[in-house]
Amino acid sequence: MADVWARLEPHLASVQKPARYIGCELGAEVPAPAPHRVGWLLVYPDTYEIGLPNQGLQILYEILNERDDALAERSYAPWTDLEEVMRREDIPLFSVDTHRSADDFDVVAFNLSSELVYTNLLNCLDLAGIPVRSAERGTEHPIVGAGGHATYNPEPIADFLDFVVLGDGEEAVSEITEAVDAWKRSGRADRAEILRALAGIEGVYVPSLYESSYNDDGTLAATSPIDPAAPEKVEKRTIADLADWPYPKQQLVPLTEVVHDRLNVEVFRGCTRGCRFCQAGMITRPVRERPAEQVASMVKQGLRRTGYDEVALTSLSTADFSGIEDVVGAAMDDEVGCGNISVSLPSLRVDAFTVGVAAQIQRARRTGLTFAPEAGTWRMRQVINKLITEEDLYAAVDSAFSQGWRRVKLYFLTGLPTETDEDTLGIVELAQRCLELAKAKGHKGSVTVSVGGFVPKAFTPFQWFGMNTEEELRRKINLLRDAARSKKASNVQLKWHDPKASLIEGLVSRGDRRLGAVIEQVWREGGTFQEWSEHFQLDLWQKAMADQGLDMDWYCHRHRTEDEVLPWDHLSAGLHKDFLWQEWRDALDEVGLEDCRWTPCYDCGACTGYGIEHVVASAVPPAGGSQGTGQDLERGGEVPVTLLPRKPAGVSA
Amino acid sequence: MRLRYDKRGKIRFLSHRDLARVWERALRRAAVRVAYSEGFSPRPRLSFGLALSTGYESLGEYVDIDLHPEAGVEPTELPALVTPSLPVGMTAQVAVPLDAGTESLQAAVTSSTWEIEVVGPDRAGLQAAVTRALEATALAITVERKGSPVEVDARPAILALALSDGEAPTLTAELATQPRSLRPAELLRALDPAWREGRVLRTHQWTLVDGARCEPIPLGDLGARAATSAPHAEARAS
Numbered sequence: 001m002a003d004v005w006a007r008l009e010p011h012l013a014s015v016q017k018p019a020r021y022i023g024c025e026l027g028a029e030v031p032a033p034a035p036h037r038v039g040w041l042l043v044y045p046d047t048y049e050i051g052l053p054n055q056g057l058q059i060l061y062e063i064l065n066e067r068d069d070a071l072a073e074r075s076y077a078p079w080t081d082l083e084e085v086m087r088r089e090d091i092p093l094f095s096v097d098t099h100r101s102a103d104d105f106d107v108v109a110f111n112l113s114s115e116l117v118y119t120n121l122l123n124c125l126d127l128a129g130i131p132v133r134s135a136e137r138g139t140e141h142p143i144v145g146a147g148g149h150a151t152y153n154p155e156p157i158a159d160f161l162d163f164v165v166l167g168d169g170e171e172a173v174s175e176i177t178e179a180v181d182a183w184k185r186s187g188r189a190d191r192a193e194i195l196r197a198l199a200g201i202e203g204v205y206v207p208s209l210y211e212s213s214y215n216d217d218g219t220l221a222a223t224s225p226i227d228p229a230a231p232e233k234v235e236k237r238t239i240a241d242l243a244d245w246p247y248p249k250q251q252l253v254p255l256t257e258v259v260h261d262r263l264n265v266e267v268f269r270g271c272t273r274g275c276r277f278c279q280a281g282m283i284t285r286p287v288r289e290r291p292a293e294q295v296a297s298m299v300k301q302g303l304r305r306t307g308y309d310e311v312a313l314t315s316l317s318t319a320d321f322s323g324i325e326d327v328v329g330a331a332m333d334d335e336v337g338c339g340n341i342s343v344s345l346p347s348l349r350v351d352a353f354t355v356g357v358a359a360q361i362q363r364a365r366r367t368g369l370t371f372a373p374e375a376g377t378w379r380m381r382q383v384i385n386k387l388i389t390e391e392d393l394y395a396a397v398d399s400a401f402s403q404g405w406r407r408v409k410l411y412f413l414t415g416l417p418t419e420t421d422e423d424t425l426g427i428v429e430l431a432q433r434c435l436e437l438a439k440a441k442g443h444k445g446s447v448t449v450s451v452g453g454f455v456p457k458a459f460t461p462f463q464w465f466g467m468n469t470e471e472e473l474r475r476k477i478n479l480l481r482d483a484a485r486s487k488k489a490s491n492v493q494l495k496w497h498d499p500k501a502s503l504i505e506g507l508v509s510r511g512d513r514r515l516g517a518v519i520e521q522v523w524r525e526g527g528t529f530q531e532w533s534e535h536f537q538l539d540l541w542q543k544a545m546a547d548q549g550l551d552m553d554w555y556c557h558r559h560r561t562e563d564e565v566l567p568w569d570h571l572s573a574g575l576h577k578d579f580l581w582q583e584w585r586d587a588l589d590e591v592g593l594e595d596c597r598w599t600p601c602y603d604c605g606a607c608t609g610y611g612i613e614h615v616v617a618s619a620v621p622p623a624g625g626s627q628g629t630g631q632d633l634e635r636g637g638e639v640p641v642t643l644l645p646r647k648p649a650g651v652s653a
Numbered sequence: 654m655r656l657r658y659d660k661r662g663k664i665r666f667l668s669h670r671d672l673a674r675v676w677e678r679a680l681r682r683a684a685v686r687v688a689y690s691e692g693f694s695p696r697p698r699l700s701f702g703l704a705l706s707t708g709y710e711s712l713g714e715y716v717d718i719d720l721h722p723e724a725g726v727e728p729t730e731l732p733a734l735v736t737p738s739l740p741v742g743m744t745a746q747v748a749v750p751l752d753a754g755t756e757s758l759q760a761a762v763t764s765s766t767w768e769i770e771v772v773g774p775d776r777a778g779l780q781a782a783v784t785r786a787l788e789a790t791a792l793a794i795t796v797e798r799k800g801s802p803v804e805v806d807a808r809p810a811i812l813a814l815a816l817s818d819g820e821a822p823t824l825t826a827e828l829a830t831q832p833r834s835l836r837p838a839e840l841l842r843a844l845d846p847a848w849r850e851g852r853v854l855r856t857h858q859w860t861l862v863d864g865a866r867c868e869p870i871p872l873g874d875l876g877a878r879a880a881t882s883a884p885h886a887e888a889r890a891s
Contacts, residue, residue, distance in 0.1 A: 013708030018666035024740050253678060255740055256671045307678030340689060
């Protein structure tokens with residue numbers, strides 16, 4: 001067992017934020033070395049501050065450590081200053097829990113939530129002394145896996161990963177542990193043997209057992225199994241009931257500052273609002289609510305155990321949780337906090353009801369409120385199926401300003417399918433109208449508009465869309481800047497994401513296996529921490545694309561046709577491809593689609609394909625609900641025609 | 654009340670900036686009610702003494718805690734109550750009530766005693782440097798203050814300096830914190846710019862009461878026991 005602490009320690013005082021590397025958090029496990037157990041090193045390939053709060057990683061960390069046959073520790077990407085020390089002093093990647101070196105573990109598993117961390121994944125493997133390419137690993141090396149939202153199209157990193165878990169990991173990690181355990185007991189003779197065993201686990205994809213072939217025009221012909229152990233199509237894993245998985249039970253409480261530094265309680269998983277740009281909402285279906293009593297007890301026990309004074313009720317749209325007001329009230333009045341507990345609800349829906357809940361949770365500090373209308377005109381919002389009417393938005397903002405808020409932040413996307421300059425400029429017009437509402441209340445108010453360039457993702461209705469070029473995104477941002485500079489729009493603050501980074505996110509998110517060489521080259525030429533603007537280097541990517549004979553335009557800006565084989569067609573998030581295609585056509589026709597939680601099933605495939613159902617406590621939409629719940633559609637939208645044969649909605653209490 | 658604690662092992666890499674958050678959470682976990690500040694953004698009322706540089710260990714750190722009027726916790730109970738909630742490597746040792754109007758730790762502490770491991774010289778070389786330093790009337794060094802280099806005289810801040818017992822080249826130094834403080838790293842630079850500090854341990858902080866040097870909270874027998882019998886933090890499981 002290689003403990004690197006003694007070698008690491010003398011250098012820690014000379015690097016930034018050394019508390020990132022010491023572990024010692026409340027909730028950290030310090031497992032004794034146990035060669036008979038399957039050792040997992042769970043790696044978040046970004047900084048500790050970004051990675052520590054990741055709930056997916058923490059859930060698996062606990063589930064594995066509860067098992068008798070497994071142990072799990074954590075690692076994060078060392079910042080560049082420590083990396084330099086590690087390379088100079090020959091210190092390998094280590095776990096923060098016991099400071100054992102990465103090659104002491106049987107499985108090294110990465111949580112990948114964005115495409116721009118892929119070069120960090122290679123860097124972590126290299127620091128661990130593990131060959132970056134799967135084909136070059138021997139029986140002495142750990143098995144390298146990954147999971148997380150980005151891995152729904154794992155093809156660009158297929159050459160580097162031994163296995164990928166699609167979907168919920170709660171059950172899959174145990175089955176993988178058992179397979180690795182059996183392989184260890186049999187003497188770890190043959191690496192191919194464990195890979196074949198892993199391919200037999202539901203939700204596990206082993207890229208090396210598949211081969212991609214290409215047509216003369218460069219498009220993909222097929223990605224097909226080359227081993228009988230590999231299924232034709234790998235289906236995602238879905239846990240049926242969140243109530244069975246009350247994790248994390250022992251959420252990690254860091255010693256040093258991290259993002260989302262608060263108690264997090266997941267109130268439901270999945271979302272059926274059906275926003276067509278949103279990959280998370282498509283791949284995590286169906287909706288599975290945690291029972292309200294379980295939420296309440298996780299909040300209560302969590303606050304006591306952690307000492308946090310803030311709890312976030314997390315999901316993709318928390319105001320949709322059945323009985324949200326009661327849960328929020330209970331958390332606010334929890335006696336342990338003596339009235340000082342604050343509750344945060346990320347991903348707020350846009351309506352007056354939501355502002356009411358927000359008023360309840362921000363009794364004292366009404367600093368800012370954030371909404372995400374995503375697009376500036378009703379036409380555009382029908383295209384993306386984010387069916388917020390202007391009345392909803394203005395009612396929400398008006399209500400916020402009358403209840404004491406002074407700052408409102410609005411999130412938008414630009415570069416959406418069919419977007420015209422009128423749609424783009426609609427963003428600033430909305431913001432101006434919001435300011436006028438503040439003025440009507442007799443105060444100045446401020447509105448911050450945050451604009452991101454739209455990046456099409458796999459398993460969404462927009463997966464066929466050729467994204468805007470960097471120049472086009474920049475032109476649209478300039479349009480917005482000019483409009484925001486006008487006198488009328490003073491006090492509208494505009495912020496935007498770098499279109500260069502969106503371009504590379506777009507390149508990788510829909511890329512195929514040929515991009516592996518590009519990612520490897522960017523990493524070899526020093527391109528790590530690419531999601532950090534000060535480290536992002538577009539030229540490295542452009543050079544690597546050119547050196548590999550690949551065309552950025554072809555990957556990023558080309559509209560795909562219905563018959564094109566997509567790099568993720570041999571994988572499945574449960575969604576029927578014809579459902580997604582129909583949604584793409586409806587988007588172009590500006591036709592919205594209701595939320596199937598409260599309306600009849602349109603058979604997207606996520607429930608029916610897996611024999612599971614929505615788990616929601618209430619069969620009626622929440623009070624004040626809009627955004628595709630159906631009842632507000634007649635105000636502006638068009639009720640869609642039947643798309644596919646309908647079935648009764650599966651709603652269980 | 655005023656509480657004395659130590660900070661040893663891996664936790665020494667916790668920065669002073671992070672300390673308040675760690676204490677706030679530990680007190681909440683221990684269900685000790687703390688008074689909150691007034692105003693727009695109420696915070697628990699805790700105040701810390703002189704910052705301990707990230708990476709240094711200490712046997713004597715202090716925090717002043719303003720308890721809620723209804724907290725119902727006696728100073729004698731507080732250390733045992735809060736220690737289980739502190740990170741591994743931090744132990745609350747003793748707490749005393751504070752009279753209203755007691756000088757803040759920042760203002761009251763005039764010097765600290767340090768054990769400083771020196772990387773570079775052997776014991777003889779270190780002894781020679783100590784002798785030179787004590788004989789000197791002035792020791793000019795360049796230090797960074799508020800982001801810019803300033804030349805200062807280190808000598809007046811060196812109140813005591815000697816080699817520690819044992820094999821390793823280690824110094825025991827009492828360095829003033831008022832009117833101007835001298836840091837262990839700056840002391841080494843005054844002795845020889847090529848030397849580096851190894852492990853650094855603050856053993857005492859000192860205040861002056863009626864001209865006599867004493868600790869904000871002396872440990873007495875308790876201190877001797879804690880310093881010798883406490884298992885080393887790194888060896889303790891969480």
